[in-house]
Amino acid sequence: MAFADFANLLKASMGLDAASIGGSAVERAVLERVSACGVAGPDAYWQHVCASPVELQQLIEAVVVPETWFFRDRQAFSTLVRVAREAWRTTPADGVHRILSIPSSTGEEPYSIAMALFDAGVAGDRFCIDAVDISAHAITVAQAAVYGKNSFRGRELGFRARYFDATATGHRLADRVRRQVQFRQGNLLARDVAAEPTRYDAIFCRNLLIYFDRPTQERAVRALERLLAPDGVVLVAPCETGVLLNHGFVQLEAPSAFAFRRAGARPAERKAGRRKADSVLLRRFRLGPPPTSVPVARTAAAPPVPAADLASKTAAPAETVVNLDEAAELANRGRFEEAIERCEQHLLRSGPSAEVFHLIGLVRDASGNPTEAERCYRKALYLDPHHDEVLVHLMLLLEKAGKTSEAQRLRERTHRLQQGSRTKHAPTL
Numbered sequence: 001m002a003f004a005d006f007a008n009l010l011k012a013s014m015g016l017d018a019a020s021i022g023g024s025a026v027e028r029a030v031l032e033r034v035s036a037c038g039v040a041g042p043d044a045y046w047q048h049v050c051a052s053p054v055e056l057q058q059l060i061e062a063v064v065v066p067e068t069w070f071f072r073d074r075q076a077f078s079t080l081v082r083v084a085r086e087a088w089r090t091t092p093a094d095g096v097h098r099i100l101s102i103p104s105s106t107g108e109e110p111y112s113i114a115m116a117l118f119d120a121g122v123a124g125d126r127f128c129i130d131a132v133d134i135s136a137h138a139i140t141v142a143q144a145a146v147y148g149k150n151s152f153r154g155r156e157l158g159f160r161a162r163y164f165d166a167t168a169t170g171h172r173l174a175d176r177v178r179r180q181v182q183f184r185q186g187n188l189l190a191r192d193v194a195a196e197p198t199r200y201d202a203i204f205c206r207n208l209l210i211y212f213d214r215p216t217q218e219r220a221v222r223a224l225e226r227l228l229a230p231d232g233v234v235l236v237a238p239c240e241t242g243v244l245l246n247h248g249f250v251q252l253e254a255p256s257a258f259a260f261r262r263a264g265a266r267p268a269e270r271k272a273g274r275r276k277a278d279s280v281l282l283r284r285f286r287l288g289p290p291p292t293s294v295p296v297a298r299t300a301a302a303p304p305v306p307a308a309d310l311a312s313k314t315a316a317p318a319e320t321v322v323n324l325d326e327a328a329e330l331a332n333r334g335r336f337e338e339a340i341e342r343c344e345q346h347l348l349r350s351g352p353s354a355e356v357f358h359l360i361g362l363v364r365d366a367s368g369n370p371t372e373a374e375r376c377y378r379k380a381l382y383l384d385p386h387h388d389e390v391l392v393h394l395m396l397l398l399e400k401a402g403k404t405s406e407a408q409r410l411r412e413r414t415h416r417l418q419q420g421s422r423t424k425h426a427p428t429l
């Protein structure tokens with residue numbers, strides 16, 4: 001029995017595109033299950049897994065990527081708070097905001113939603129959260145709500161002192177947060193989840209679409225649409241924005257990106273259209289500290305930048321501080337050429353930088369010049385081969401251009417990088 005048959009089985013049952021988790025991951029999972037079941041080999045295991053839904057679930061458990069942590073991509077949670085407040089301004093005083101986290105993995109995401117709303121002063125009876133994941137193991141961990149170091153990343157960990165008690169086995173989440181979330185096992189692509197009668201005001205569907213191929217992404221978006229209230233908001237991961245933009249959603253005009261409504265749900269958003277959506281992407285751009293006004297010599301590691309990139313504009317006066325925040329802001333206002341000019345001045349002052357080429361790439365992308373955008377993303381990656389956002393933007397661009405095999409290679413590279421960070425953050429419970 002070829003491993004490709006197992007990959008097809010997993011695609012049919014959970015939507016997984018085996019290539020997205022690296023070529024040999026399915027093979028490893030099958031061999032692990034062969035050994036756990038004590039069967040003779042993959043052929044015998046194939047018979048077993050096809051006959052047993054319980055074993056199919058075990059195989060699914062062996063391939064899922066449960067990577068998650070509290071307040072992953074913080075802006076998503078502040079956007080949710082803003083959207084909920086906005087909704088309460090227009091709904092009756094007792095309106096309850098219904099939120100779905102799918103996939104919820106081991107619970108960090110839905111619990112972060114609850115903590116963000118509590119932090120914003122929202123009472124527990126004003127919102128409820130359903131949390132769904134295909135992994136029964138992940139749901140069990142989520143319900144236990146005791147977390148190790150790996151779940152707390154980054155510097156802003158004040159919430160840990162507010163909502164957790166340190167215990168011998170890890171940090172235990174406060175009951176009042178736990179009570180806000182109802183967990184259940186479910187598959188986004190299965191009929192029972194899509195047939196769920198609740199219509200959600202907000203759906204977090206982050207870091208799942210990236211594991212699907214295009215037709216499966218389409219099915220997933222249709223399932224999300226069925227679960228979404230008419231004016232509801234879907235939040236995806238930074239690397240998944242292209243999927244919704246390609247399926248009739250518009251990005252919210254919000255001080256953060258990655259939140260979408262159905263096109264036409266709001267008149268203002270209907271007018272804003274695609275260009276606004278792209279400009280919001282720029283707002284999300286993570287800029288380093290502004291450079292000093294003193295020109296910085298290029299580093300030895302930096303590659304030569306074609307003269308045309310730098311010489312087309314006159315050098316900024318020596319006393320000018322070239323601030324990338326301003327460049328991003330100009331881009332957000334649709335003043336693309338001025339934004340590019342600032343970026344080029346920055347390159348002249350401070351030498352090549354992945355951040356600047358990333359921003360120029362985003363501007364070129366937003367202004368409808370994919371060829372130039374691709375060139376800039378490639379330069380950014382040359383300078384910083386591990387820049388995950390550039391990897392993802394280039395991957396989406398290549399996918400759109402139909403360069404699927406290169407896009408696939410980038411997808412695998414992104415995945416390997418994520419796996420690497422996972423190993424670094426080994427659980428320490």
Ligand SMILES: C[S@@+](CC[C@H](N)C(=O)[O-])C[C@H]1O[C@@H](n2cnc3c(N)ncnc32)[C@H](O)[C@@H]1O
Pocket residue numbers: 014015064065066067068069072102103104105106109132133134135138186187188189205206207208237
């Ligand atoms: C990388 S985690 C994402 C968790 C969280 N949303 C986040 O962004 O941190 C991916 C999760 O998707 C779940 N999953 C995979 N396929 C699924 C499907 N078809 N339906 C529901 N959950 C699925 C996996 O079990 C895993 O827990």
